[in-house]
Amino acid sequence: QVQVVQSGAEVKKPGASVKVSCKTSGYTFTNFYMHWVRQAPGQGLEWMGIINPTGGTTNFAQKFQGRITMTSDTSTSTVYMELSSLRSQDTAVYYCARGRAGTRNGMDVWGQGTTVTVSS
Amino acid sequence: QSALTQPASVSGSPGQSITISCTGTSSDVGGYNYVSWYQQYPGKAPKLLIYDVSNRPSGVSNRFSGSKSGNAASLTISGLQAEDEADYFCSSYTSSTSRVFGGGTQLTVL
Numbered sequence: 001q002v003q004v005v006q007s008g009a010e011v012k013k014p015g016a017s018v019k020v021s022c023k024t025s026g027y028t029f030t031n032f033y034m035h036w037v038r039q040a041p042g043q044g045l046e047w048m049g050i051i052n053p054t055g056g057t058t059n060f061a062q063k064f065q066g067r068i069t070m071t072s073d074t075s076t077s078t079v080y081m082e083l084s085s086l087r088s089q090d091t092a093v094y095y096c097a098r099g100r101a102g103t104r105n106g107m108d109v110w111g112q113g114t115t116v117t118v119s120s
Numbered sequence: 121q122s123a124l125t126q127p128a129s130v131s132g133s134p135g136q137s138i139t140i141s142c143t144g145t146s147s148d149v150g151g152y153n154y155v156s157w158y159q160q161y162p163g164k165a166p167k168l169l170i171y172d173v174s175n176r177p178s179g180v181s182n183r184f185s186g187s188k189s190g191n192a193a194s195l196t197i198s199g200l201q202a203e204d205e206a207d208y209f210c211s212s213y214t215s216s217t218s219r220v221f222g223g224g225t226q227l228t229v230l
Contacts, residue, residue, distance in 0.1 A: 035219070037166075037221075044123065044209060044221060044222070044223045044224040045158070045160075045166065045209050045211075045221040045224070046221065047211070047218065047219040047220060047221060049218075050219075059217055059218065060218075061218050062216075062218070095165055095166075097165075097166075100168070100171055100177070103154060103156075103171050103172050104152070104154045104213045105152075105154035105155070105156050105171065105172075105211060105212060105213040105219055106154075106156045106168055106171030106172065106177075107156070107158075107166070107168060107211075108168045108171075108177060110165035110166060110167070111165065112165060113165055
């Protein structure tokens with residue numbers, strides 16, 4: 001069955017970087033885009049960006065431009081999201097979510113989430 | 121890109137119908153038929169309920185329906201059940217080829 005499994009929780013100091021992985025299985029990795037979405041404690045969902053695993057083309061929310069990187073590894077069907085210059089406001093649960101085929105906006109399979117805590 | 125506007129909370133009794141609104145602009149909700157809706161339980165990942173304004177993925181109950189008029193989209197839940205108590209988020213494609221979410225609506229089943 002289709003699965004998306006994320007890496008474990010991270011604790012980082014302000015100014016550091018974090019890299020979260022999202023390993024997929026059960027479908028053709030290169031046929032689906034992957035979104036990254038985060039949710040701060042008690043807050044709503046925030047779209048961060050999207051990657052086309054074929055070729056690695058990305059599109060980021062303006063808010064994260066300059067400090068976010070998304071990459072893909074087709075040999076392991078895994079996508080990565082790296083966020084740098086972390087501050088306390090980046091403390092959140094980070095999700096990867098597969099983009100549903102045939103639409104520009106529908107995230108149909110979600111990872112379990114990765115908690116990132118930024119604290120000195 | 122500003123978040124889409126949703127009511128913070130709605131409530132209804134079992135068996136009733138409720139509607140959650142999602143208001144954007146002509147650069148997002150009004151400009152494209154790419155509105156989606158998600159259900160989220162505490163501590164869990166969101167689940168896709170509706171995509172492309174009114175389409176349900178396989179396995180989603182037909183008690184959930186979506187619509188759009190102008191710059192506003194709506195999610196209607198009919199025959200309200202206790203298990204529907206959750207947070208609901210809308211999302212839209214935007215003119216800058218990004219996506220934007222609403223602030224979320226907490227549904228309480230009385």
